[in-house]
Amino acid sequence: MPDRRILSLWFPCLAAERLIRARNLAVQGPLAVVAPQSNTQVITSLNGAGLAAGLRVGQTLGEANALCQGLVTQSADPLAEAAFLARLRRWAGKFSPAVAEEPPDALAIDLTGCAHLFGGEAAVMAAVDSDCAGMGLTVTSGIADTKGAAWALARYAGQPVAVARSGDSIDQEARATRSRAAKRHWTRGGTAPQRVAVPDHLARIAPPGRTYSALSPLPVAALRIDPKITAQLARLGLRRIGDLLGQPREGLARRFGTGLVLRLDQAMGHVAEPISPAPPPDPFAVSLRLPEPIGLTDDLMAALDRLLPHLCARLEERGRGARSLRLEAHRIDQPPEVVTVGLAAPGHDITRMRPLLELKVADIDSGYGIDMLRLTAVVTEPLDKRGTDGMFHPGRPAAERPTLDDLVGRLGVRIGLEAITRRHPVDTHIPEKTSKTLAAAWSEPARDWPPPPAPRPLTLCRPEMVQAPERPEVPAEFRWRGRLWHLAEARGPERIAPEWWLDDPEWRSGLRDYWVVTTAEGARLWLFYAHGAALSPGWFCQGSFA
Incomplete structure (x- = not known):
C-alpha cells in the first residue's frame, strides 16, 4: 500500500525517563526500573547511562548490581507508565489525528497526507527529536509504507546483524581479510570508492514503494517474531530479512509456523495492518485525596461512599451504565493496588455497585497507608427506557432482575463472570445440539423452550x-x-x-x-x-x- 505513510516512535528509556521527569531526580549514573518476577527483581527499563554501562532490559537486579556498582533502582509503576504513554499520544496528535499506542513504550502514527504540513517527512522526524529532547526523552523513529516496516526501521536501522557462532559462517571472516578483499577486487583506476555517510534520520525513512530494499539489510528480529524463531533462522544462515524474501513461503510456514509468514506479509504490505486511534479519554472517573493515610476496610468503604454518588450521578446524566469498575488505591510507599469488578448488567445503581466493591476491598494491601482513591467506570454501555439495567427482559418481573443480576455479579467477583454460564435453546433436530452455552452476564434467561418431538433422556x-x-x-x-x-x-x-x-x-x-x-x-x-x-x-x- 504505497499510498500510506506510517511513522513509528520508540521510546527505549520511557519508564526510567518518566521517573526522572516526575520526581526531578538528579541521576548522573545508571538508573534501572525494576519489577518483581518469579521471586526476583527484573529490570524493565534503563536510562541512557544504564544502557551505556552494558546493562539490558530483562536482566535480574542481582546480576546488574554485580556488573555496575552505584546502580540506582526504582520500582516500576505500570499504571503511571501507561498514563504517561497516553499523554505522549496526545502530544503526537499534533502530527496526525490517527495515533495509536503500542504499549509499553511506542506509538504508531498514520502520517498519510500530513507530512507536507511540516515541510516533509525529514522535517517531521526533526520536530519529533526536538520535542522529545525538550521533554528529556530518548526516541528513535522510522517512516515507511507499512506499520511493520516503520517499526523495524525505528529499532534496527543502522544496527549490525548479529552473527551466530557456527563454523561455516562466512561473516566470521577477519575484518582485515575482508578489507584486503575489497581492495583487491577494485580493478578500475584511481582510489577505491568510499562509503558515503547517510544522516541517521534519512536512513530511517523508507521512500514510498521502497519497502523491499529498506528492509532487506535489517536483521530478522525486526519482523517482531519470537526470539526462538530468530535463533533457529540464524542457525540456518537466514539472518537478514532479505534472506527470507527469496525463500519458498510454504517451507517457511511449515518449518517456523504461519506467524513468521504473517509478520513478513505485514511488513511488506501484503496483509493490511491498520492503525486504530485510541478512543477519547474516559470521563467516568472520580478520585479522592485523603488528608491522612488510611488502611482499614471500614475507612476505605467510607471513602467509597463519597465517591460512588458522584460517579453514578455522572453516569445517569450521560444515560450510561457501568459494566466494569476499577478501583485504584494509591499507597504512599509502594505502587497502587488495583481491583476490578464486573456487573452482570449495566447500571448506575449505588446499591448494586457497593456490595461488589466491598468484596474486593478486603483484598487490598494498604501497606503504610493509602492517600488517594480513584474509581473508574472502565466499560460503560448506553441505557434506554427498557430498564434501569439497560437490557430488555421479556416476561421477566422487574423485582427479579436485580436479584438475579446481583447474584451473578457476586459470584463473578469470586470466580469471574466468564465462569458463570446458562443454556439457551437452538433450533435443530439433532439431539446433542438442541442447546448452547452462553455467558450469564451477557445473555438473558430463555423463557420459551420449544418442546421436543418426543421425550428426551435426562x-x-x-x-x-x-x-x-x-x-x-x-x-x-x-x-x-x-x-x-x-x-x-x-x-x-x-x-x-x-x-x-x-x-x-x-x-x-x-x-x-x-x-x-x-x-x-x-x-x-x-x-x-x-x-x-x-x-x-x-x-x-x-x-x-x-
Whole structure:
C-alpha cells in the first residue's frame, strides 16, 4: 500500500525517563526500573547511562548490581507508565489525528497526507527529536509504507546483524581479510570508492514503494517474531530479512509456523495492518485525596461512599451504565493496588455497585497507608427506557432482575463472570445440539423452550456401542457397559436424519432410529439403530431416562 505513510516512535528509556521527569531526580549514573518476577527483581527499563554501562532490559537486579556498582533502582509503576504513554499520544496528535499506542513504550502514527504540513517527512522526524529532547526523552523513529516496516526501521536501522557462532559462517571472516578483499577486487583506476555517510534520520525513512530494499539489510528480529524463531533462522544462515524474501513461503510456514509468514506479509504490505486511534479519554472517573493515610476496610468503604454518588450521578446524566469498575488505591510507599469488578448488567445503581466493591476491598494491601482513591467506570454501555439495567427482559418481573443480576455479579467477583454460564435453546433436530452455552452476564434467561418431538433422556452422552445383532429390530437382550440387559418394553422408532450440509464425525453412521427401551433390570435407556453410511450399521446407547 504505497499510498500510506506510517511513522513509528520508540521510546527505549520511557519508564526510567518518566521517573526522572516526575520526581526531578538528579541521576548522573545508571538508573534501572525494576519489577518483581518469579521471586526476583527484573529490570524493565534503563536510562541512557544504564544502557551505556552494558546493562539490558530483562536482566535480574542481582546480576546488574554485580556488573555496575552505584546502580540506582526504582520500582516500576505500570499504571503511571501507561498514563504517561497516553499523554505522549496526545502530544503526537499534533502530527496526525490517527495515533495509536503500542504499549509499553511506542506509538504508531498514520502520517498519510500530513507530512507536507511540516515541510516533509525529514522535517517531521526533526520536530519529533526536538520535542522529545525538550521533554528529556530518548526516541528513535522510522517512516515507511507499512506499520511493520516503520517499526523495524525505528529499532534496527543502522544496527549490525548479529552473527551466530557456527563454523561455516562466512561473516566470521577477519575484518582485515575482508578489507584486503575489497581492495583487491577494485580493478578500475584511481582510489577505491568510499562509503558515503547517510544522516541517521534519512536512513530511517523508507521512500514510498521502497519497502523491499529498506528492509532487506535489517536483521530478522525486526519482523517482531519470537526470539526462538530468530535463533533457529540464524542457525540456518537466514539472518537478514532479505534472506527470507527469496525463500519458498510454504517451507517457511511449515518449518517456523504461519506467524513468521504473517509478520513478513505485514511488513511488506501484503496483509493490511491498520492503525486504530485510541478512543477519547474516559470521563467516568472520580478520585479522592485523603488528608491522612488510611488502611482499614471500614475507612476505605467510607471513602467509597463519597465517591460512588458522584460517579453514578455522572453516569445517569450521560444515560450510561457501568459494566466494569476499577478501583485504584494509591499507597504512599509502594505502587497502587488495583481491583476490578464486573456487573452482570449495566447500571448506575449505588446499591448494586457497593456490595461488589466491598468484596474486593478486603483484598487490598494498604501497606503504610493509602492517600488517594480513584474509581473508574472502565466499560460503560448506553441505557434506554427498557430498564434501569439497560437490557430488555421479556416476561421477566422487574423485582427479579436485580436479584438475579446481583447474584451473578457476586459470584463473578469470586470466580469471574466468564465462569458463570446458562443454556439457551437452538433450533435443530439433532439431539446433542438442541442447546448452547452462553455467558450469564451477557445473555438473558430463555423463557420459551420449544418442546421436543418426543421425550428426551435426562442424561445425554456420546453414542456408546451396544453389543446386539445388526438388524433394525429391537434386540431381546443386549450387552452395554459390560452388563447384560433384557428387554421389557420398547417405544419407537423416532427417525432422525443427519445434517447433510455438515460433516459431523458423530453422524457418519447415517440415519438413526431411536427407541425408548425399558429393561427388565429397571433401567430406561435411549437406544438407536444406525443404518450405516460411512461407517458400518449397529446399535448404540446415547442416554438414560430418570
